Amino acid sequence: MTPSSDINKIIREMKAAQRRAEQQVQRELKRAVDKANREIGQHNRRVEQQNRQAVAEYNRKVDAHNRAADRHNKQEVDRVNRELRKAASRPAVTYTESERQLAQRVQESIATQDTREYHIFLSYARIDGSEIASDLRHNLEDMGVSVWFDEVAIRPGKSLALQMDQGLRRAHAGVAVLTAAYLTGRFWTERELGALLHKSTLIPVLHNVTFEDVAQYSGILPDLAGFNTEHDAVRDIAEKIAAAVMVTESP
Template identity: 90%
Template sequence: MTPSSNINKIIREMKAAQRKAEQQAQRELKRAVDKENREIDQHNRRVEQQNRQAVANYNRKVDAHNRAADRHNKQEIDRVNRELRKAASRPAVSYTDEERQLSQRVQEAVAAQDTREYHVFLSYARIDGSNLASDLRDNLEERGVSVWFDEVAIRPGKSLALQMDQGLRRANAGVAVLTAAYLTGRFWTERELGALLHKSTLIPVLHNVTFEDVAQYSGILPDLAGFSTEHDSVRDIAGKIAAAVLVTESP
């Protein structure tokens, strides 16, 4: 065999080996790609299954929430209907002649005033009037009456006297919750009442005291009508005050 024949044989063998290597590489690549595709398919199937399960769990929770909300709404509707039936059967708020005169006087005075920031300034003694005053404020605000109330309006670090004087000037009317502690002449209540007495819109609310008790505190107040928790609930008193200070309403 000639040298050229040997060279050609070697070249052929090299090409054959190269083709074999390429074919082997292609087979291995195909196996790797197939394996990766199988793994991707398996992963996607797992994710899809998890998603279906998550959606099913979420839908069950939503259904449970909706059922609970429906029950709650039904209970609330039933409660409101019961309250409406109670309100319909409850006797209308009644006025004494003195209370009606007070309401009319306050209405006329408020109607003649310029618009103020608050409808009423609420004056009370904290020792025995705080709870009633807070309850009265809540009931007034439910009826759209804006209330200057020291627990909310007073700002620490500023003159208490100045803030109270400003509150009195910014209100159309004054509501004085007269209690035993109020009538002892405590400094702040005495100061507030002194300013309120100059208003034709002073509305006394008596709590656990009578006008006879008040007569010993002031010679002016007994000549005024007022509302008393002895005869009316706080809710009804708030309604009477609202009807007096919201001049679009009438008692």
């Protein structure tokens, strides 16, 4: 062979080797791409499965929450309906003549007053009047009556006497829960009642005492008028007080 043919042979062999090398690189690249695609596909399938499981778990929790909420709402609706049926079946409160005159006197007096922060100042003796006073207060507030109540309104560190005096001035009317302990003339109840006595808006509520007991207490009431837990339920008394103190203002 001539030198020229040797050179051509070498060139052909080099080109063939280059083609084989390129083909090998392409095969390896394809295998790498296929492997990467398989791994990506497996990863995506795992992610989709996890997402489906997470969504299914979330939906189960949402369904459980919704079922619980539905049960709660149904119970609340049933409770409200029972209360409405009880209210509809309960006879309207009735007034004695002295109670009617008391309510009318309070209404007429409040109608001439300036706006106050509270509808009533609630006075009671803690020894034997705390429970009835708290029950009365909650019933009044359920009916929209704002109540100055020492357990809520009194702030520690400030003059107790001053705060009570301010409470009396900031209320349209005073409700005195007259109990046996109240009638003994304890200092605070005596002070509160003394401030209320001159007002035509004093509303006595007798609890476990009689008008005869009250009459013996230094003649504290100008007339023996008031509401009595012996004759009426606390809620009925609250309705009567609410009707007396919540005077509708003229437009």
